[in-house]
Amino acid sequence: xxxxxxxxxxxxxxxxxxxxxxxxxxxxxxxxxxxxxxxxxxxxxxxxxxxxxxxxxxxxxxxxxxxxxxxxxxxxxxxxxxxxxxxxxxxxxxxxxxxxxxxxxxxxxxxxxxxxxxxxxxxxxxxxxxxxxxxxxxxxxxxxxxxxxxxxxxxxxxxxxxxxxxxxxxxxxxxxxxxxxxxxxxxxxxxxxxxxxxxxxxxxxxxxxxxxxxxxxxxxxxxxxxxxxxxxxxxxxxxxxxxxxxxxxxxxxxxxxxxxxxxxxxxxxxxxxxxxxxxxxxxxxxxxxxxxxxxxxxxxxxxxxxxxxxxxxxxxxxxxxxxxxxxxxxxxxxxxxxxxxxxxxxxxxxxxxxxxxxxxxxxxxxxxxxxxxxxxxxxxxxxxxxxxxxxxxxxxxxxxxxxxxxxxxxxxxxxxxxxxxxxxxxxxxxxxxxxxxxxxxxxxxxxxxxxxxxxxxxxxxxxxxxxxxxxxxxxxxxxxxxxxxxxxxxxxxxxxxxxxxxxxxxxxxxxxxxxxxxxxxxxxxxxxxxxxxxxxxxxxxxxxxxxxxxxxxxxxxxxxxxxxxxxxxxxxxxxxxxxxxxxxxxxxx
Numbered sequence: 293x294x295x296x297x298x299x300x301x302x303x304x305x306x307x308x309x310x311x312x313x314x315x316x317x318x319x320x321x322x323x324x325x326x327x328x329x330x331x332x333x334x335x336x337x338x339x340x341x342x343x344x345x346x347x348x349x350x351x352x353x354x355x356x357x358x359x360x361x362x363x364x365x366x367x368x369x370x371x372x373x374x375x376x377x378x379x380x381x382x383x384x385x386x387x388x389x390x391x392x393x394x395x396x397x398x399x400x401x402x403x404x405x406x407x408x409x410x411x412x413x414x415x416x417x418x419x420x421x422x423x424x425x426x427x428x429x430x431x432x433x434x435x436x437x438x439x440x441x442x443x444x445x446x447x448x449x450x451x452x453x454x455x456x457x458x459x460x461x462x463x464x465x466x467x468x469x470x471x472x473x474x475x476x477x478x479x480x481x482x483x484x485x486x487x488x489x490x491x492x493x494x495x496x497x498x499x500x501x502x503x504x505x506x507x508x509x510x511x512x513x514x515x516x517x518x519x520x521x522x523x524x525x526x527x528x529x530x531x532x533x534x535x536x537x538x539x540x541x542x543x544x545x546x547x548x549x550x551x552x553x554x555x556x557x558x559x560x561x562x563x564x565x566x567x568x569x570x571x572x573x574x575x576x577x578x579x580x581x582x583x584x585x586x587x588x589x590x591x592x593x594x595x596x597x598x599x600x601x602x603x604x605x606x607x608x609x610x611x612x613x614x615x616x617x618x619x620x621x622x623x624x625x626x627x628x629x630x631x632x633x634x635x636x637x638x639x640x641x642x643x644x645x646x647x648x649x650x651x652x653x654x655x656x657x658x659x660x661x662x663x664x665x666x667x668x669x670x671x672x673x674x675x676x677x678x679x680x681x682x683x684x685x686x687x688x689x690x691x692x693x694x695x696x697x698x699x700x701x702x703x704x705x706x707x708x709x710x711x712x713x714x715x716x717x718x719x720x721x722x723x724x725x726x727x728x729x730x731x732x733x734x735x736x737x738x739x740x741x742x743x744x745x746x747x748x749x750x751x752x753x754x755x756x757x758x759x760x761x762x763x764x765x766x767x768x769x770x771x772x773x774x775x776x777x778x779x780x781x782x783x784x785x786x787x788x789x790x791x792x793x794x795x796x797x798x799x800x801x802x803x804x805x806x807x808x809x810x811x812x813x814x815x816x817x818x819x820x821x822x823x824x825x826x827x828x829x830x831x832x833x834x835x836x837x838x839x840x841x842x843x844x845x846x847x848x849x850x851x852x853x854x855x856x857x858x859x860x861x862x863x864x865x866x867x868x869x870x871x872x873x874x875x876x877x878x879x880x881x
Contacts, residue, residue: 338467469504
């Protein structure tokens with residue numbers, strides 16, 4: 293039984309004109325062959341399945357073709373047929389991923405010096421970035437000064453990993469992913485030429501799975517043909533985006549679970565989501581760059597407008613960050629679920645991202661003349677288990693639930709005496725301090741001091757509550773502070789207290805703070821914390837209420853050195869010293 297040849301091998305391009313989506317590569321190589329100015333070393337880089345190895349074989353055929361036509365191989369001579377069959381002595385292919393040692397490169401260099409039946413000997417090194425450092429060093433000299441009849445073609449999917457010394461000695465040609473139009477034409481040509489029976493939905497599925505790679509697209513087409521030519525039940529990426537737009541965490545978790553049941557890898561699914569979001573972003577910013585069928589592009593553009601460019605960019609960043617963490621994470625699915633949950637409830641995040649999402653939602657609501665819906669409507673809850681239902685429909689934004697009746701607080705029975713005491717009305721409620729006190733023109737400073745103290749800010753009031761008025765003069769107020777440190781702090785706010793006196797007296801008052809012993813009884817203008825409700829009710833009317841102090845108004849007190857016990861003993865008894873137990877034993881005491 294003869295094995296069936298794969299579609300991507302059966303329809304591999306044989307000439308430059310058959311290459312799709314790489315016009316810049318075709319133009320460069322054909323001109324170099326026509327003008328006989330081909331290079332001695334090329335570096336082909338680009339994504340997988342874009343035609344790097346196929347182009348290298350076409351170049352090898354045309355360099356040794358017996359009858360080339362306009363820079364194209366004839367594909368009919370013995371040399372061309374031998375290259376296509378893989379039996380040519382002029383073309384040597386080496387997989388650098390498995391032959392990456394220095395001995396493999398030395399063997400290749402030895403063979404490069406030998407003669408060949410054709411005009412050129414072409415060495416094709418695939419995945420050249422996998423070569424070891426020693427192998428790259430061994431290849432470097434030959435690349436710099438190769439034999440006249442030798443041409444090196446290096447192919448890689450990651451040119452950044454190729455050493456700079458090797459890249460500088462080659463002509464670097466970069467391959468691109470195929471445009472969706474060229475890829476669709478190629479798929480339909482293969483379907484017609486091979487006589488395949490597939491549906492339009494299956495072709496659309498194949499194009500989406502191919503992702504711009506011709507080889508991956510034809511491989512996906514083979515799977516569809518093997519399944520009967522109809523599209524399988526695939527993961528709908530729109531299910532994820534719709535759940536993110538609606539802010540439905542249960543729905544997005546259900547979509548992830550379905551994808552895992554279909555055998556999808558979390559990393560691959562994350563990459564597809566990022567590409568899907570990118571296409572949506574392009575539909576809004578640069579529609580001409582969208583690589584989607586026309587009907588599909590219109591559908592993506594519709595939900596992209598609903599989602600908004602800012603939300604799309606944040607979604608790509610969030611899933612992209614999760615992709616980076618997946619490289620070393622033991623559970624990639626968990627990271628994917630966490631990132632999608634963040635996108636479903638951006639307003640719940642305490643960072644700048646959540647704040648921006650909430651602002652954008654409010655702006656959209658104002659622009660549409662509607663009230664902004666909550667960022668994450670509560671999903672339905674199963675009454676039997678009390679758990680949230682996965683994939684449940686969220687409550688519409690306009691459906692406002694009826695407010696539940698306020699619960700009635702039932703107070704526990706208390707002892708009779710306690711209830712009687714608590715129920716007593718306040719004998720003298722403390723009046724709230726007035727922001728603009730009335731001007732008082734009579735009264736001595738000592739009589740006005742409690743009212744002045746009440747009008748001060750909490751910090752100044754607490755500082756001056758330890759002072760008392762000692763001057764009977766109405767134009768000069770002398771306050772007595774307990775100590776020098778307290779006097780210094782009071783002087784910092786003396787202007788504030790003097791201004792308060794001026795409001796009550798209606799004239800300019802000079803304020804001085806001296807150090808003296810404050811009277812023991814300072815009920816007037818002294819702050820005393822109340823111990824109980826009963827004692828607070830019986831407080832005198834002129835007692836200053838205890839207000840909360842603003843921490844922002846606090847300042848550090850000056851550091852006063854404290855004399856230790858040993859220093860004090862040495863000052864009183866000069867020449868004294870401290871004896872420990874060892875000294876007692878030595879002296880025999």
